Amino acid sequence: MGTSGVDASLVGRVFTATPPFEVDRSAIRAFAGVVGATAPVHHDPTAARAAGFADVVAPVTFAVVIAQGAESEYVADPASGIDFSRVVHAEESFTHVRPIVAGDVLRTAVHVDSVTERGGLALVTTRTEITSGDDAVATVVSTLAVRGAES
Amino acid sequence: MSPLRTTDVGAELFVREVEITRELLVRYAGASGDVNAIHYNDAVAEAAGLPGVIAHGMLTMGLAGSALTDWLAGLDDDGVARVVRYGVRFSRPIVVPALGSTTLVVTGTLGARDDEAGTARVDLRAVCDGVTVLGKAQATITL
Numbered sequence: 001m002g003t004s005g006v007d008a009s010l011v012g013r014v015f016t017a018t019p020p021f022e023v024d025r026s027a028i029r030a031f032a033g034v035v036g037a038t039a040p041v042h043h044d045p046t047a048a049r050a051a052g053f054a055d056v057v058a059p060v061t062f063a064v065v066i067a068q069g070a071e072s073e074y075v076a077d078p079a080s081g082i083d084f085s086r087v088v089h090a091e092e093s094f095t096h097v098r099p100i101v102a103g104d105v106l107r108t109a110v111h112v113d114s115v116t117e118r119g120g121l122a123l124v125t126t127r128t129e130i131t132s133g134d135d136a137v138a139t140v141v142s143t144l145a146v147r148g149a150e151s
Numbered sequence: 152m153s154p155l156r157t158t159d160v161g162a163e164l165f166v167r168e169v170e171i172t173r174e175l176l177v178r179y180a181g182a183s184g185d186v187n188a189i190h191y192n193d194a195v196a197e198a199a200g201l202p203g204v205i206a207h208g209m210l211t212m213g214l215a216g217s218a219l220t221d222w223l224a225g226l227d228d229d230g231v232a233r234v235v236r237y238g239v240r241f242s243r244p245i246v247v248p249a250l251g252s253t254t255l256v257v258t259g260t261l262g263a264r265d266d267e268a269g270t271a272r273v274d275l276r277a278v279c280d281g282v283t284v285l286g287k288a289q290a291t292i293t294l
Contacts (some may be wrong), residue, residue, distance in 0.1 A: 027182075030178075030181070030182040031182045031183065031213075032217075033178075033182075034175065034178045034179045034182045034183075034210070034213070035179075035210065035213030035214055035216070035217045036167075036169060036213075036214050036217040036218070036221070037213075037216075037217040037220060037221065037231075038217070038221055039220060039221050039224035039230075039231050040224075041224065041228070041229070041231055042231070047228075050228065051228035051229040052228070052229050053229065053232075057231055057232070059213060059216065059217060059220065059231075060213075060216040060217075060219070060220050060231070060234050060237050060290075061209060061212055061213040061216050061237070064183065064209050064213075065182075065183050065184055068183070068184065068185060069184060084187075085199065088241070089208045089209070089241050090240065090241060091238070091239065091240045091241065092208070092209065092212060092238065092239060092241075093236065093237065093238030093239070094236065094237050094238070095235065095236045096232075096234060096235055096236070098232075099231065099232045141238075
């Protein structure tokens with residue numbers, strides 16, 4: 001038996017210290033190439049502009065790169081009690097106000113929305129709000145399952 | 152008019168097969184910054200209680216999302232921007248062999264349509280070796 005060790009008292013905390021994420025074309029192209037996003041708007045600035053975008057468009061799950069970097073401010077903090085060697089990813093969702101494009105400089109706020117213990121397993125849900133200036137761009141909700149330590 | 156307004160609910164929209172290799176996992180680690188060793192090192196994966204090296208859940212989600220957005224890009228030039236929400240549960244891991252590949256089959260079906268809201272739900276099925284690897288994989292798109 002064992003407990004997950006996750007500190008539920010951090011629910012409600014918001015982490016905002018991650019520096020702004022500068023989205024560039026090469027990062028979008030590399031990510032698009034791996035996940036099989038072959039539409040020209042992900043690769044070719046001319047095609048992207050012709051389609052009405054400011055620059056090449058990030059694939060629909062690219063925001064995870066931004067969110068996971070920001071989440072680590074919470075997840076990797078020893079105060080969270082999360083042992084990453086015992087973590088599996090349980091759920092993920094993206095809500096887009098507008099597509100992310102090359103040239104965006106994006107800020108993040110990671111909200112610790114819930115920690116639910118169930119039989120030595122903790123489900124930890126974070127919500128990362130991604131913004132550009134005063135404008136909302138995307139919301140990434142991620143649930144990690146943290147197994148209890150064996151004893 | 153968008154063809155989505157006249158497509159029957161329940162209709163299959165697209166199918167895509169993707170070969171998942173260790174090389175793809177390493178490339179995803181580099182492109183995403185997710186360098187957890189369970190996605191490239193057998194010893195670490197086995198020590199974590201896994202049957203072997205597994206694909207990043209987010210790679211699987213990304214591959215399924217691209218099958219959808221590539222299909223949407225075929226509807227109109229800015230079609231990739233139709234996706235307003237995309238969510239999944241990671242129900243089963245994909246074990247990726249050291250040599251060769253395993254095949255992921257992604258199928259998109261029109262799950263529901265809300266003409267008043269101007270949106271539709273696309274249900275994504277992701278199957279590897281006969282096993283469904285994503286649960287409740289759904290995208291909300293604008294019509």
